[in-house]
Amino acid sequence: MYFKKSREYFITKKIDQFFIELNNALQFVWRFFKEVFKPPYEAREIIRQCYQVGYKSLFLITLTGFITGLVFTKQSRPSLSQFGASSWLPSLVAIAIIRALAALVTALICAGKVGSNIGAELGSMKVTEQIDAMEVSAVNPFKFLVVSRVLATTLMVPMLMCYSGFVAMLGAYLNVHHNELTSFISFFQAAFDKISFLDIFSSLIKSIVYGFTIGMVACYKGFHASNGTEGVGRAANSSVVLSMFLIFIEEILIVQITNSYRT
């Protein structure tokens, strides 16, 4: 008995498909950088998308940010109290929120809400030939649909992250105030005592990268949707799953890089 190697594939079907997909995705990203600086600019569409991504996510970001701050403080208190270190709570919470939680929670919420929305929207436009219709009417669909959406997520996720961080700190303050009657000013003074410029800067960079990833992945998946309504569902789903996965990979990489600067 011998194994006959298929001549149709270079390695195996799945590995070949992975590399083909990777190549297509990299070309898609490269095309974005080529198109983004080229006029004409779709300013109105970019503003509309910023409104969709930013303003329409505010409620969810407020809720999750507030709960994150409140719950994190509540859960950390017993451990710190055991060592009589409750006074470190504001700085501990601030470090956790500003260095990691604000950016990560915002990115995950946006990946779920905005990523699925863009994936499904572009996916349905693809399967109903609306993207082809743009192309045949001499309009560049990549510029109108992809560039505007990726720019919107790249701009709005950092803004949402700042807002989410602030709301999370408010949540933390409420818990601290409730237990220790700390004033607003002394809480924030204690909180920001241990925060450096690098913490804020790395968080901003992280959220820009997350925003870009969410937009890019969702647009790529939507733009390449096929097989009717099933394909639309798959595009929306894989937009969320893949962007969340990439966000965690990016988190590890950026934390490693930032920590190497810190020491």
Next chain:
Amino acid sequence: MEPENKNEDHSLIISIKDLYKSFGSNEVLCGVSLDVFNKENVVVLGRSGTGKSVLIKIVCGLLKPDSGTVNVLGKEVEKLNDKELRELRLQVGFSFQSSALYDSMTVRENLAFPLVRNARHLSRKEVKKEIESVLNDVGLSQTINQMPSELSGGQRKRIGIARTLILRPKIMLYDEPTSGLDPITSIEINKLINLVRHKFNTTSIIITHDLTCAKSTGDKIAMMVDGKFIKQGTFDEVFSSNDERIQNFYKYNFINK
């Protein structure tokens, strides 16, 4: 039927030579050749899945052929770069089978979308005038503020045609213009295709499996079976053929009606 305006320019507008296209192991087009002359309406007739839509998608550069050449208005489509292809597409209108209207936009926005982006010099007033004029041509002025989801199938087809006409194309490509429509609406669409041809002096390729549409709109019929043209000529020439496949197509088309 002979093409009208015989004394006028009868130059070759679209020339397709030895076109091959396959998707994986599925061979869709197997050596297709077709010439379309100025102001001529050519109907590509055939059953579903014979490669008709693929043919016109190659003509407008949406798909690339495996081999063969497509020459449109003197330009070889597969050799054009993005900018040249965009310039060519300004002269080629494509009416999709599904109409492909942008669902998130009103009829007005659907029509303004290609116009505003391709004729940036036009003022708002001129854009408005163009939209009203083209809507009037397709007889749907009253739908200007409606969303595509509020329109009937026939209205969507008309708006789809209006959206291509707004760029004043020299060539119109219709993909199954009457599919999914009732017989009366189909006749209205056929009349609209003829109106477009006379009013806008367009050269057209009409993809259909509807014999009524073929007879009422086509100067020339090209019968496609399994990715090949088996017969080209006027409606009567094609259907007077003894080829069993053509006779069956004719017979079943009327039985199904």
